Amino acid sequence: MEHYNMNLTLKVWKQKNKDTRGSFETFHVKDISSEMSFLEMFDVLNEQLIEEGKEPIAFDHDCREGICGMCSMYINGRPHGPWHGTTTCQLHMRAFKDGDTIVVEPWRANAFPVLKDLMVDRDAFDRIIQAGGFISVNTGNAQDGNSIPIEKEKADQAFAAAACIGCGACVAACKNSSAMLFVSAKVSHLALLPQGDPEKKTRVLNMIAQMDKEGFGACTNTGACEAVCPKEISLDNIARLNKEYLSAAAVIDK
């Protein structure tokens, strides 16, 4: 692969903490290799800032291989940047060219308050899982793993839904800040499996109630979430969630 170096202008959101107002600041970086990842470019910028006696830019990241779901940058108006099906950490600088200006913001949603610079608080997602995103089985009383055969197709669909990394890009992309894709991925994952069947009605109702309580918006089926999801979670899951929700709401008196 041919590689090249580039000079870039960055407009990055800076915000001291939850309670202060933030604003954009402009930075310049030089000799960025096309082989770097986007976050490695930020590493270079931060080293430069420390060298100059300034404070580096705070951003969330951990595994840097696209699976932990921690990285969360809104790059040039798109969560995780220009590449399809890719997290920020897996975005590489080949996606940009010399002289580009790149605008980087945090996720913006009422339910995800900014903690500092590009870091946001996503505890709301954990609380949605607490509301029902599990199968109630205590350790130690499981039957043999092969005692319930599961159709391969269903198992594969459940896996595709379970591949969600909980990064929140779907919320950041949505004009309503809806968390429907996230919630539907979990509801689908568990509803598709026989193990998840006994709790499927309470699960979907409780998770939706919690989603509303956290201040996420409603879904208007625009599909921006699917378009930016780094794990390519399908909108079909939202359809499945709606079906599960309707059938649960019809029979449960709450």
Next chain:
Amino acid sequence: MLDSKIPAGPLEKKWEDYKGHVKLVNPANKRKLEVIVVGTGLAGASAAAALGELGYQVKAYCFQDSPRRAHSIAAQGGINAAKNYQNDGDSVFRLFYDTIKGGDYRAREANVHRLAEVSVNIIDQCVAQGVPFAREYGGLLNNRSFGGTQVKRTFYAAGQTGQQLLIGAYQALERQVALGNVKMYSRHEMLELVVIDGKARGIICRNLVTGELERHFGHAVLLCSGGYGNVFYLSTNAMGSNVTAAWKAHKKGAFFGNPCFTQIHPTCIPVTGDHQSKLTLMSESLRNDGRIWVPKKKDDNRRANDIPEDERDYYLERRYPAFGNLVPRDVASRAAKERCDAGYGVGTTKQAVYLDFKYNLINKYGRAEANKQGITNPDQETLIRLGKEVVKEEYGNLFDMYEKITGENPYEVPMRIYPAVHYTMGGLWVDYELMTSVKGLYALGECNFSDHGANRLGASALMQGLADGYFVIPYTLGNYLADDIATKPIPTTHEAFEAAEKSVRERIDTLMNIKGKQSVESFHKRLGKIMWNKCGMARNEQGLKEAIVEIQELKKEFWQDVRIPGEVGEMNPELDKANRVADFIELGELMCRDALERAESCGGHFREESQTEEGEALRHDDRFMFVSAWEYKGDSDWNLNKEELKYEMIKPTQRNYK
């Protein structure tokens, strides 16, 4: 000699007997007992969930923004279990034997046997939780094979097995949070252990959002904080993975076991330049279907696809015909290094070998699909097309990841790979009950040293993390806490908490007040280079002695010249990193000392002075059949304790994969 408290009786009965006689805590008393769990990866999340289910009052801590982010999530290939669903001769004994042999006879028999026994329960538990393992068309679970074994015992979920297992454990944990049995503290980092009257009774941690120091009491403390591969700077670990919790415990009296035992994984994407922040693994499962080769000619600059079959050296198949591309990780890594050092490496840096899927893509998958579809005499193109579809289903996400990072399409050209630091077999020394040398302080998962000897087999880390958390600690912790039911929670105004918090505060203030010139990152990179060059894939006496001096100098420089911007009382990722790097520097010295002391080669620890004529690791069982358990005495000062390893069931021999 250390007492590992291994129960008496025949090996295969030890765990059963232990469980039958262990002390219990009744449900009413469990509710009065508080347990601290540090780290929420597979070991921590499973332990916190299982203990919460039992009724203990659990407090769990992680430095990430959610427990679901822990680095177990990145494990790709699979999890072993002795189910023998494939009818290919697997058994608890075989898994036990493979693990002991794979670890080059430096693991404790009783622990490993217990691990093999509970492996089958793990799969059942995970299926019940809704973990979507790969299945056959008949609806039953599928398996693949991994290195160091001749059976197919690895359960998997595409190349995201760790993610699916962790999400399972995370959901079990969140369920306990919802039920009020577990209180979760995310974005918290443990910075000190509190010991009262010789027992672990709490921790001091920093709230990473506000910068405040907090005191937390627990009747017992469980460290599930993972491994320390990031001491090398470049590794497959997450950026935040660190040794700090374990190191604080070490300095408070927990012995450190076999610190020099590091696993260098053979199949990672090679380094491209100085900007590199981490290395990415390509799962070992790829060695099922990929063939590893280098050109037969030195400095061959032709493109991989232009090199004809008879000019390729499939060196693993050549050297190890019985196991071929599926030799254990340490053996595969050294063989790659040997070829590259001899001048046969490929790519721009010449520090890489090829991992090639074409052969199996065509001959294994393509042909099988063609047969299935009744296509007679398929041409090459059809075979490639058909094979690609199958390979995509098995490894699609890994191939995509490779392409994103390198810009090359591995369906068309072979992957370039090179070994990288991946896992640390060493860790806090624990006894059979997973208790460290500090009473009431436990270490689970990668954080402890116990099950993998000098080399871990693939797909065994997930197994160990979940075994410790779901099936071991719920029994062994009760045995300790049964004697503690009368102990009331100790108020965190106790002088031991005061003193511990004061020491943390002073250390942070010292760090912030250095106001030097060099960034934390630059020190970390320098430490990594010393470690990789002198305590990496090959080690020798002279290099290790030099490394110790260099690390001591680096440490001095760090404490005189590190620059940490920002304030103490706010979110400050540079300060968090500085705390971790300071501990890595001290650990690096201990690792070199341990590697120097162990003048033999075993598993991943390769001392150049000790090798067979064919360049294989040569053990010295007469002198080194023990676990090194290092006791902290003071600055750069350790005392070596030894736990003798006794093999009752297995007779240690020179490992042979030929």
